[in-house]
Amino acid sequence: MTTFVIAGAGLAGAKAAETLRAEGFTGRVALIGTETEIPYERPPLSKGLLLGTADRASAYVHEAGWYAEHDVELRTGTTVAAIDREKHRVRLSDGDDLAYDKLLLATGASPRQLAVPGAQLGNVLYLRTLADSDRISATVRDGTRLVVIGSGWIGLEVTAAARSRGAAVTVVTPAALPLEKVLGDRLAGVFAGLHREHGVDFRFGSEVRELRGDTDVAQVVLADGSTLDADAVLVAIGVTPNTGLADQARLGVDNGVLVDARLCTDDPDIFAAGDLANIDHPLLGARIRVEHWATALHTGPVAARAMLGQDARWDRLPYFFTDQYDLGMEYSGWVPPGGKAEVIIRGDEQGREFLAFWTVDGRVAAGMNVNIWDVNEQIQDLVRAGLGGATVDPARLADPAVALPDLLP
Numbered sequence: 001m002t003t004f005v006i007a008g009a010g011l012a013g014a015k016a017a018e019t020l021r022a023e024g025f026t027g028r029v030a031l032i033g034t035e036t037e038i039p040y041e042r043p044p045l046s047k048g049l050l051l052g053t054a055d056r057a058s059a060y061v062h063e064a065g066w067y068a069e070h071d072v073e074l075r076t077g078t079t080v081a082a083i084d085r086e087k088h089r090v091r092l093s094d095g096d097d098l099a100y101d102k103l104l105l106a107t108g109a110s111p112r113q114l115a116v117p118g119a120q121l122g123n124v125l126y127l128r129t130l131a132d133s134d135r136i137s138a139t140v141r142d143g144t145r146l147v148v149i150g151s152g153w154i155g156l157e158v159t160a161a162a163r164s165r166g167a168a169v170t171v172v173t174p175a176a177l178p179l180e181k182v183l184g185d186r187l188a189g190v191f192a193g194l195h196r197e198h199g200v201d202f203r204f205g206s207e208v209r210e211l212r213g214d215t216d217v218a219q220v221v222l223a224d225g226s227t228l229d230a231d232a233v234l235v236a237i238g239v240t241p242n243t244g245l246a247d248q249a250r251l252g253v254d255n256g257v258l259v260d261a262r263l264c265t266d267d268p269d270i271f272a273a274g275d276l277a278n279i280d281h282p283l284l285g286a287r288i289r290v291e292h293w294a295t296a297l298h299t300g301p302v303a304a305r306a307m308l309g310q311d312a313r314w315d316r317l318p319y320f321f322t323d324q325y326d327l328g329m330e331y332s333g334w335v336p337p338g339g340k341a342e343v344i345i346r347g348d349e350q351g352r353e354f355l356a357f358w359t360v361d362g363r364v365a366a367g368m369n370v371n372i373w374d375v376n377e378q379i380q381d382l383v384r385a386g387l388g389g390a391t392v393d394p395a396r397l398a399d400p401a402v403a404l405p406d407l408l409p
């Protein structure tokens with residue numbers, strides 16, 4: 001029987017399994033995952049689950065019974081330990097060995113570890129898994145002094161949730177503003193203001209030198225020698241793609257597993273999707289690795305269709321969303337690194353109800369809607385038009401009286 005093996009039972013892996021069955025594949029589907037949970041989505045881990053507004057079941061990609069009902073062999077608590085490309089076999093951590101016709105790597109990413117003295121102390125927390133989220137819920141309470149190291153999306157979302165739980169939060173970051181690298185100064189300032197209004201203390205331009213404590217962390221020592229008292233520390237300094245299997249199998253790896261738009265690696269029988277995949281994007285004309293929910297959601301199915309020999313390719317625009325306090329935002333598009341982008345705002349920036357556009361050479365490269373809804377598709381149309389070479393008049397782009405579709409060529 002034809003066997004498709006999926007290594008990694010996260011969102012990308014589970015959606016790939018779903019697509020294989022939806023497309024009528026009747027062979028064997030083995031979905032192998034290190035975690036003991038059935039596949040789940042991670043966005044609620046830093047939002048609804050910490051805020052108490054979502055329950056655990058809402059995070060699951062499918063109900064527990066779905067896998068057996070669709071004849072998907074889900075093996076949780078099992079790691080794919082090695083790939084033998086010549087024999088077309090994978091070795092599992094439980095000693096089992098599986099033959100594959102096609103193999104999908106969907107092993108995701110892991111949090112970067114803090115490498116300073118004291119990093120192993122108790123109450124030094126990370127957030128990637130449901131178990132991590134449970135640990136944060138159990139640790140961060142009313143009055144907890146939480147130091148968040150890192151001012152990216154995860155750090156800020158946990159900061160917002162921790163404030164709502166009544167914790168006192170200090171964010172330590174080497175950056176001059178939160179999210180500075182992804183959003184640039186002006187929009188990063190919006191997020192800094194939002195968190196300050198909610199009582200967050202920022203230590204910008206700061207590195208952590210050491211964590212001190214007996215069993216649990218009690219103090220964070222910064223590079224300038226100053227100290228912060230802490231009951232808990234969240235380390236949120238980014239993730240690295242889990243490329244171990246691909247490295248071992250000598251597949252092309254460079255900041256993730258290198259794949260074409262069909263999500264195929266340099267081995268025609270091995271594919272990669274989700275956070276792991278460094279994709280040659282057909283519209284952007286560049287390789288990108290996107291660590292966002294929507295990419296896992298859509299690349300899993302594209303990989304599944306490509307594995308079935310269909311003419312599938314991933315040509316969606318990168319999309320991201322976040323929720324912090326009463327601010328909800330979506331972002332679509334891609335600004336080339338080092339590209340000189342101009343930021344154009346439409347709407348009420350102070351009141352945090354606005355659209356922001358990044359234009360490069362007069363073309364919309366990316367756009368973001370903050371507390372304004374049902375416009376992200378229109379923003380994506382503008383980005384696609386920009387990729388096709390269309391320029392926009394900045395004054396009309398900034399004018400809320402001009403409907404976004406009227407800016408299309």
Ligand SMILES: Cc1cc2nc3c(=O)[nH]c(=O)nc-3n(C[C@H](O)[C@H](O)[C@H](O)COP(=O)(O)OP(=O)(O)OC[C@H]3O[C@@H](n4cnc5c(N)ncnc54)[C@H](O)[C@@H]3O)c2cc1C
Nearest residue numbers: 008010011012034042043080107108274275291292293296
């Ligand atoms: C707390 C949190 C909040 C987030 N919020 C947002 C958000 O608001 N918006 C947004 O756009 N994105 C968000 N993201 C990002 C989004 O969740 C990820 O992009 C997405 O989870 C990637 O899915 P994936 O399937 O590629 O990888 P993962 O979700 O990492 O799943 C990979 C799975 O593979 C397993 N695995 C690894 N190695 C092996 C192996 N050798 N064998 C078997 N299994 C293996 C891992 O244990 C893991 O379970 C958030 C992420 C986190 C952690």
